Amino acid sequence: MKITIIGGGSWGLALSKVLSDNSHQVLVYDVNKKIVNKINKLHICLQLNEDIPKDIKATTDIEKAINYSDTLLFVVPTKVLRLAISDTVKYLKSPKLFVNAAKGIEPDTFLRISEIFAEMIPSKYLKGFVSLSGPSHAEEVIKGLTTAITASSEKEADAVFIQDLFHNTQFFRVYTSTDLKGAEMGGALKNIFALASGLIAGKGLGDNARAALITRGLVEMKKFYEIYGADTKSLMGLTGIGDLIVTCTSPHSRNFQAGYKIGHGKDLEETLNSMTMVVEGIRTCEAAYKFAKTKNLDMPIISAIYEVLFNKMDSDEATKMLLGRSSKAE
Numbered sequence: 001m002k003i004t005i006i007g008g009g010s011w012g013l014a015l016s017k018v019l020s021d022n023s024h025q026v027l028v029y030d031v032n033k034k035i036v037n038k039i040n041k042l043h044i045c046l047q048l049n050e051d052i053p054k055d056i057k058a059t060t061d062i063e064k065a066i067n068y069s070d071t072l073l074f075v076v077p078t079k080v081l082r083l084a085i086s087d088t089v090k091y092l093k094s095p096k097l098f099v100n101a102a103k104g105i106e107p108d109t110f111l112r113i114s115e116i117f118a119e120m121i122p123s124k125y126l127k128g129f130v131s132l133s134g135p136s137h138a139e140e141v142i143k144g145l146t147t148a149i150t151a152s153s154e155k156e157a158d159a160v161f162i163q164d165l166f167h168n169t170q171f172f173r174v175y176t177s178t179d180l181k182g183a184e185m186g187g188a189l190k191n192i193f194a195l196a197s198g199l200i201a202g203k204g205l206g207d208n209a210r211a212a213l214i215t216r217g218l219v220e221m222k223k224f225y226e227i228y229g230a231d232t233k234s235l236m237g238l239t240g241i242g243d244l245i246v247t248c249t250s251p252h253s254r255n256f257q258a259g260y261k262i263g264h265g266k267d268l269e270e271t272l273n274s275m276t277m278v279v280e281g282i283r284t285c286e287a288a289y290k291f292a293k294t295k296n297l298d299m300p301i302i303s304a305i306y307e308v309l310f311n312k313m314d315s316d317e318a319t320k321m322l323l324g325r326s327s328k329a330e
């Protein structure tokens with residue numbers, strides 16, 4: 001099969017490598033010429049400084065990329081997603097299957113990513129939509145380390161199609177789900193708790209605190225699932241607890257790394273300036289906090305992280321705020 005990847009960063013190239021390992025043909029589109037040159041000439045992923053197969057080709061020509069295949073996989077940071085979709089729409093001539101591997105909720109609209117696609121792609125070109133999500137750091141996938149993720153779509157056949165493309169019995173196991181809402185909520189929200197987990201580690205608060213955060217984080221996630229109409233059973237799956245565990249415990253997580261730096265006393269601007277790669281949890285935290293306010297939902301952890309990120313609350317004060325809440329039944 002031929003597959004187009006929009007976004008040749010860490011995750012876009014790790015997924016390209018899985019497809020290449022499965023003997024599929026991949027064309028990567030990226031706006032950054034330097035990234036495209038590194039792929040075509042040196043066969044490396046610039047962000048991770050890792051080798052990639054020579055048969056993975058890249059281009060800065062979006063028209064060529066869109067016409068290359070009927071399956072378009074988007075792997076760009078969510079803040080540029082609308083831009084990438086509007087560039088794509090200009091060149092659509094036939095229906096395509098859209099797949100997304102980015103994770104987030106839009107701050108001003110509270111839209112999930114599939115809803116942004118549905119809003120922007122004319123329905124005659126939107127053959128289907130699949131979300132690819134789960135505990136999967138690019139740093140490990142690109143090395144061929146064992147990973148399991150989930151392809152989620154409201155149309156099961158589309159999820160199965162993507163499962164077949166990516167499934168690799170040596171190292172990459174792909175499940176399917178029809179709970180698209182749950183997959184998208186899980187992938188987005190876990191990044192907020194990764195920031196909190198990094199903060200806990202940065203402050204040296206210990207593993208008990210981290211386990212409490214993950215557990216109580218799941219409770220806050222469940223409230224979102226319920227209000228968005230997602231299946232709360234997905235919380236027990238790879239797109240829920242699976243992704244939450246890896247992102248809250250792995251040093252590969254940029255959200256964890258950002259939280260760690262803030263826990264060490266750096267402010268948000270300084271932290272972001274020191275990081276070259278996307279920290280999705282910040283934008284998602286803003287979205288989740290504002291959405292929870294409109295629905296009168298009690299989200300103590302998300303609120304505490306929001307105060308630290310956006311209102312410069314000291315992280316000690318945020319911890320005190322969380323611990324000082326009135327006691328209650330679990």
Ligand SMILES: NC(=O)c1ccc[n+]([C@@H]2O[C@H](COP(=O)([O-])OP(=O)(O)OC[C@H]3O[C@@H](n4cnc5c(N)ncnc54)[C@H](O)[C@@H]3O)[C@@H](O)[C@H]2O)c1
Nearest residue numbers: 007008009010011012030031032075080084102103137138
């Ligand atoms: N890195 C991971 O381990 C991982 C795992 C799962 C999901 N994700 C998600 O994937 C998304 C991308 O993450 P990443 O780690 O690959 O980021 P990255 O910063 O490594 O790469 C993003 C790439 O997108 C390109 N880009 C920016 N604007 C573009 C546009 N308009 N059109 C085409 N390309 C454009 C950039 O040049 C860059 O190469 C994020 O939402 C992230 O949460 C990442």
